[in-house]
Amino acid sequence: MAALGYQPHAAAQNMRTNRSRIAGFLIPDLTNPVFSQVAKAAESVLAEIGYGLFIFSSDRSERREIDFIAMAAQGRMDGLIVSVSDEGNERVRRALSQVKIPMALWDRDLDLEADVVFSEHARAMRRITSHLIELGHRRIGLITAPTAIRPGRERVRGYREAMGAAGLGPDDNLIRCDMQTTEYGYQQALELLALTPRPTAILAGGNEILYGAVRAVRTLGLSIPDDLSLVGADDRLLSDLLDPAVTIIERDMREIGRTLGAMLARRLEGPSEAPPRHVTLTSEILMRDSIAAPASPV
Amino acid sequence: MAALGYQPHAAAQNMRTNRSRIAGFLIPDLTNPVFSQVAKAAESVLAEIGYGLFIFSSDRSERREIDFIAMAAQGRMDGLIVSVSDEGNERVRRALSQVKIPMALWDRDLDLEADVVFSEHARAMRRITSHLIELGHRRIGLITAPTAIRPGRERVRGYREAMGAAGLGPDDNLIRCDMQTTEYGYQQALELLALTPRPTAILAGGNEILYGAVRAVRTLGLSIPDDLSLVGADDRLLSDLLDPAVTIIERDMREIGRTLGAMLARRLEGPSEAPPRHVTLTSEILMRDSIAAPASPV
DNA sequence: CACATTTGTGTTAACGTCAACACAGCATTG
């Protein structure tokens, strides 16, 4: 075999055994380090059991999501890790429900027979919001992902709970949750900082949004934390290298990826018909120098 | 067909047609935006001709690179885009030479029958080095990728040429090119800045290295550009958001990815036996405020 | 030594698809 350089033909093996030894990972955007780090960790877990991981970036396009799910339905993959871009998309949900292979969902509420890994957003957001309130902040802006996905929903919920608990009536004008892009973060930070009275703190829920918010602060020439307290999320690199370093809500992306990979691996290895598992992984607050008491407390 | 929800069985199609409609992309590290951006662009080009792109991150492990190439050899992929982590690895080279499918190489010098996309590193490095010399710098440090891969080799070459042309004798102690990690950038920047006389400028060739160098500058409490001129490469985000913004050598990652994807697509579409193509894409220098004349020119 | 059990070797069929082919039905043409 070795002498002749024989290589078994993968397609023939797949057809005969009805397994491809490939798992799929559907993510919104590969170039976002949040996703690529999780994907990489999941990949290495699956590699241990001889599985390849086909990582697919949908660019938040329904068409691309459905195309990828169709590939899975054609037997190209034995299992799927999924993070859809819109939980409300019924076509995508239906496509997923028709794929008869094990699935693991990441931080999405979908009514599917699948394992799920949740991140804890609300609690961290509640804690940091309460912390800002204790420092004296009253007008706190929030920019985060759409409520069409769980992270956005949970972050808004945590923020509202903390504000409500402090007797600070809900001011929907302080909440911006329509997109999770740098450009959106920039625009909404500019708008929030143009309000009167101007917010004394901004919570940037999401790494891309943080980048936009930082740029907006730069554009307006504001000083952190004197003019504005700033909190970010899910960024390891920039938040640390900025001056001052930015307080962030942080999760362990490698742990998330490993957990997703391990959950799927368990179902790929044996035909375990165990009921779906739900795991919630915590977020931590990394306190740094971008937050302080407001200059002139109301 | 639609009524019954019929899905053709991919493995059977693959076996019958001897094509998988999947291409592979071997990269060193998926979590580096340089690679994920190129991969994403290549993916979208290949998607247009109905091909999926299996992106595989080797973590610079020979074993993983060979494992992936073996998957290609088993007929799982119809084509391959490759960026190996070490051009000198003969086992990897041999494995690639035995895979009988079209290949496109990215920025690597390997003696293979394959299309190649080169980035222009030496010219940009020569120009920015000359620019620093004109500003009055004499001791200029360079930290970049190993010369075991073309980008490292070319950057060192461009730097040497500019230094030599200015009559500045080669000082190998100013050149650090062993790894391309944040930690290496940090350590080597610290070492360079501990030399006497201290370099007045540092060229950080590579995004990860730049992050480390920025951290070292922070650690030492140096001021940019007063105490040190700093030049980075391949980073869109951090270099712009730092204060002052960092001058960088920049390449269009999407163009690189699209070109790689298009080259491979051409060979996947028709059985074109055209001779291998070589394309060189330019790099640009984005002048920002991190470079200035040295405080006390020698 | 006869019988049961294990180990090893060789043969066969099936996985699902699609290209190739055969053939029937129909239209076109001289």
Place this chain on the structure above:
DNA sequence: CAATGCTGTGTTGACGTTAACACAAATGTG
């Protein structure tokens, strides 16, 4: 109208692998 060409439908075999099976050889047991 016969000969020719075109369109559509139905049948068949092969892609490379592996599980299953049959059978032979070797080993173990009473």
